[in-house]
Amino acid sequence: MKAYVAKKVLSLPLIIFGVSIIVFIAIRALPGDPARLMAGPEAPQEAVDSMRVRLGLDQPLPLQYVKFAAEALHGNLGLSLQSQRPVMTEISERLPYTLSLAALAYLLAIAIGVPAGMTGAIYRQRIPDQIVMVLTIAGASIANFWLALLAMNYFAVELGWLPLLGADSWKNYIMPTVTLAILPMAMIARMTRSSMLDVLSQDYIRTAKAKGLSSASINWKHALRNALIPIVTIVALNFGSLIGGAVVTESVFNWPGIGRLLVDSVRYRDYPVIQGVTLVAVTGVVLMNLLGEVLIGLLNPKIRFD
Amino acid sequence: MESKHKHFKVLTLAGCLWASMASASVFASQLVIMQNEPPRSMDPGNQTATFTGTVLDPMYEGLTRLGDDGKIIPALALSWTADESGLNWTFTLRPNVKFHDGTPFNADAVVANFQRHLNTQRGLAGSGKIRTFIQDVKKKDDLTVTFQLKKINPAFLTVLASGPGLMVSPQADKAGSINNKADGTGPYKLVQYKSGEYVLEQKNPDYWGKSSGPDEIKWTWSSEPSVMNMALQSGQVDIINPVPPQFAGMLKNNANVNLKQSPGAAVFWVDLNTQSKALSDVRVRQALNLATDQQALVKAIMFGYAQPANSALAPVDPNYDKSLHDYPYDLQKAKDLLKAAGYADGFPMSIAVQAPDARTAQVLQGMWSKIGVKLNVRQMESGVWTKAAFADGKEKAAQGTDAVLASWSSGLYGSDLQLRPLYHTSSFAPGGANLGFFSDKQTDDLIDTAASTLDDAKRKDLYFQAQKQISGLAPQVLLFYQDDLYAARKNISGVVMQPGGQIVVRDAVKQ
Numbered sequence: 174m175k176a177y178v179a180k181k182v183l184s185l186p187l188i189i190f191g192v193s194i195i196v197f198i199a200i201r202a203l204p205g206d207p208a209r210l211m212a213g214p215e216a217p218q219e220a221v222d223s224m225r226v227r228l229g230l231d232q233p234l235p236l237q238y239v240k241f242a243a244e245a246l247h248g249n250l251g252l253s254l255q256s257q258r259p260v261m262t263e264i265s266e267r268l269p270y271t272l273s274l275a276a277l278a279y280l281l282a283i284a285i286g287v288p289a290g291m292t293g294a295i296y297r298q299r300i301p302d303q304i305v306m307v308l309t310i311a312g313a314s315i316a317n318f319w320l321a322l323l324a325m326n327y328f329a330v331e332l333g334w335l336p337l338l339g340a341d342s343w344k345n346y347i348m349p350t351v352t353l354a355i356l357p358m359a360m361i362a363r364m365t366r367s368s369m370l371d372v373l374s375q376d377y378i379r380t381a382k383a384k385g386l387s388s389a390s391i392n393w394k395h396a397l398r399n400a401l402i403p404i405v406t407i408v409a410l411n412f413g414s415l416i417g418g419a420v421v422t423e424s425v426f427n428w429p430g431i432g433r434l435l436v437d438s439v440r441y442r443d444y445p446v447i448q449g450v451t452l453v454a455v456t457g458v459v460l461m462n463l464l465g466e467v468l469i470g471l472l473n474p475k476i477r478f479d
Numbered sequence: 480m481e482s483k484h485k486h487f488k489v490l491t492l493a494g495c496l497w498a499s500m501a502s503a504s505v506f507a508s509q510l511v512i513m514q515n516e517p518p519r520s521m522d523p524g525n526q527t528a529t530f531t532g533t534v535l536d537p538m539y540e541g542l543t544r545l546g547d548d549g550k551i552i553p554a555l556a557l558s559w560t561a562d563e564s565g566l567n568w569t570f571t572l573r574p575n576v577k578f579h580d581g582t583p584f585n586a587d588a589v590v591a592n593f594q595r596h597l598n599t600q601r602g603l604a605g606s607g608k609i610r611t612f613i614q615d616v617k618k619k620d621d622l623t624v625t626f627q628l629k630k631i632n633p634a635f636l637t638v639l640a641s642g643p644g645l646m647v648s649p650q651a652d653k654a655g656s657i658n659n660k661a662d663g664t665g666p667y668k669l670v671q672y673k674s675g676e677y678v679l680e681q682k683n684p685d686y687w688g689k690s691s692g693p694d695e696i697k698w699t700w701s702s703e704p705s706v707m708n709m710a711l712q713s714g715q716v717d718i719i720n721p722v723p724p725q726f727a728g729m730l731k732n733n734a735n736v737n738l739k740q741s742p743g744a745a746v747f748w749v750d751l752n753t754q755s756k757a758l759s760d761v762r763v764r765q766a767l768n769l770a771t772d773q774q775a776l777v778k779a780i781m782f783g784y785a786q787p788a789n790s791a792l793a794p795v796d797p798n799y800d801k802s803l804h805d806y807p808y809d810l811q812k813a814k815d816l817l818k819a820a821g822y823a824d825g826f827p828m829s830i831a832v833q834a835p836d837a838r839t840a841q842v843l844q845g846m847w848s849k850i851g852v853k854l855n856v857r858q859m860e861s862g863v864w865t866k867a868a869f870a871d872g873k874e875k876a877a878q879g880t881d882a883v884l885a886s887w888s889s890g891l892y893g894s895d896l897q898l899r900p901l902y903h904t905s906s907f908a909p910g911g912a913n914l915g916f917f918s919d920k921q922t923d924d925l926i927d928t929a930a931s932t933l934d935d936a937k938r939k940d941l942y943f944q945a946q947k948q949i950s951g952l953a954p955q956v957l958l959f960y961q962d963d964l965y966a967a968r969k970n971i972s973g974v975v976m977q978p979g980g981q982i983v984v985r986d987a988v989k990q
Contacts, residue, residue, distance in 0.1 A: 204866035205861070216608075227602030263674065424703065427699065429675035434674075437675070441519070
């Protein structure tokens with residue numbers, strides 16, 4: 174286990190190196206010239222060219238990459254083309270907003286998704302199960318920006334209960350968190366349900382029942398712990414899609430996180446910011462996956478890592 | 480049920496009252512404005528975006544300023560004179576003015592401000608506008624500067640009033656902080672620029688002039704039009720700018736909101752690639768114009784918030800020719816022209832459009848199919864579109880780009896900045912915005928002569944001729960002039976809208 178984790182941690186730089194090259198090439202393959210976008214369509218070519226020199230975009234791509242990589246190794250991700258501020262500053266100002274939103278959304282998703290899935294499994298094929306199934310299908314299919322707009326219109330405009338935009342108070346967290354939580358909540362509920370169904374049909378559960386244990390004790394202590402492994406897997410592996418959801422949610426709610434930063438910087442082809450945000454997100458996803466694997470090992474010592 | 484409803488209404492009304500009273504006492508004069516994109520820089524010289532200019536306006540001033548009636552008035556310069564050639568100008572500066580950081584405003588500051596744009600090493604985004612016509616700026620004494628121009632520019636005094644013409648503190652520019660921390664001489668100064676959230680401005684107590692605006696101005700932004708709409712309706716913001724036409728009708732009917740509409744400076748048109756085989760024939764280009772039902776387009780796409788376009792210049796331009804009317808909607812005449820050109824059965828062509836304009840292109844597709852033209856709509860994300868639109872002739876031929884849907888607004892900078900980049904032979908893409916490689920000696924001459932003519936009436940006559948000439952040769956299909964729209968809560972007054980979509984809020988009043 175320890176060796177496995179060590180190996181994974183050591184492979185992390187390699188993954189990030191690979192991703193950095195892919196991102197570096199991919200964003201430059203996108204048509205669109207940052208200098209032209211900043212100077213505007215009516216600017217004379219001469220002015221655009223002199224901007225390109227200032228931004229260092231006139232140099233050959235391999236040289237640009239080497240410079241970027243060398244700086245990145247020293248923890249410096251360069252300057253934003255747009256704001257001229259260090260990319261690290263931009264990201265570190267925004268990251269807490271995204272992380273707190275993601276963490277709250279996950280907590281909410283687990284707090285509702287797990288009991289809902291258990292209910293579905295315990296009342297299999299009966300009314301509660303059908304309600305849970307309908308809700309999870311709806312939750313997994315609804316586009317979250319649409320849900321966000323609907324919620325905003327109802328709770329902020331019609332009723333005026335919640336603030337529409339920004340991140341000034343705890344009330345601002347409610348709508349983005351719920352919106353972001355819907356999809357993982359539905360997935361966790363479905364996963365919990367099917368995993369619980371598997372476990373509930375096992376011999377040891379029948380034994381437990383025969384022993385006369387209360388159903389609460391069977392469901393929560395014996396069944397859930399064994400059903401938990403696939404749930405942890407899905408939570409860890411879906412961190413990436415949660416970040417993807419945050420991009421949309423943050424844009425709609427004017428949430429000052431890295432998702433909105435990414436959208437704005439793609440629009441202006443702010444290469445250093447796009448690179449920085451992507452690298453940070455990739456690192457986060459890889460670490461989450463690793464954390465998931467470690468947790469699975471702790472939950473089920475039978476699983477071996479080689 | 481009935482009574483319950485009423486009860487609920489009374490409650491919410493009371494809630495609203497309480498809420499508005501509370502906000503009245505705490506934020507008595509904070510004006511909140513939401514636009515559709517974030518500001519690109521806090522340095523007016525390092526950006527070219529209309530909606531960044533709006534944010535910076537309360538904090539900066541130029542030597543001149545645009546009055547509410549659109550006339551040029553003195554700002555940081557008290558007066559100015561030009562010699563007979565129109566190339567040498569002398570400006571007398573306003574004394575006792577300080578930048579927000581305490582740096583005095585004087586001739587040295589003016590020279591430093593223009594030198595940073597004349598210096599090609601700096602690579603500032605807005606420099607192009609200055610470098611094209613200003614040769615040099617010199618200090619004569621502490622409160623006098625002289626400008627030497629490369630060529631006559633009727634829009635010179637207007638250029639001084641915005642964008643790269645605005646004065647930034649030379650100290651802040653030198654320190655490199657100006658991009659994030661605004662530092663001008665305006666009636667407001669920057670409190671905080673929280674990237675991704677807002678820009679907060681506060682009244683400058685040391686301002687040299689008078690200002691009747693609110694204590695604070697807060698700018699926010701959202702790229703989602705429906706979110707802007709909701710923000711205004713919920714009262715969380717006081718003003719939204721611009722209003723997308725599809726929401727204009729709804730806001731017009733909202734009792735809490737004023738929708739303000741003014742004729743815009745943006746011309747929407749389809750640029751035709753005159754090097755494409757079919758489109759090299761002027762009759763084919765004219766036929767496309769005749770087959771375009773502008774009224775229907777305005778109704779379908781702009782919900783009526785636009786005017787059909789009859790000239791390459793917009794109606795806000797002082798040299799605009801209202802009388803031009805070369806292309807009424809006439810399918811028969813269009814078919815006849817195509818037949819004469821050898822395209823009786825029509826021909827296929829492609830058009831490059833940005834996502835927001837895709838619907839316009841689809842409507843054109845339907846209209847032009849009636850004369851047999853098969854329009855292939857190629858929808859693109861804006862960066863991709865820019866690349867395709869500004870491709871040179873060879874690339875356009877290789878990519879098969881026959882037309883580009885575009886819009887152009889020279890705002891207040893006058894006819895030359897509208898006609899020269901779009902129709903002059905020297906402006907072929909990628910260097911300029913003559914996207915269809917239109918080249919006509921007479922048009923070039925008219926544009927050149929007009930630009931160097933000082934007499935207003937003579938210049939106007941030349942521009943009338945140029946408009947007529949361009950219209951006849953139809954290097955483009957003119958579509959419409961989009962109205963500028965903004966919306967404000969009923970308790971807001973004193974907002975001025977300039978042609979080009981820039982709103983001026985420094986003297987706005989919130990009751």
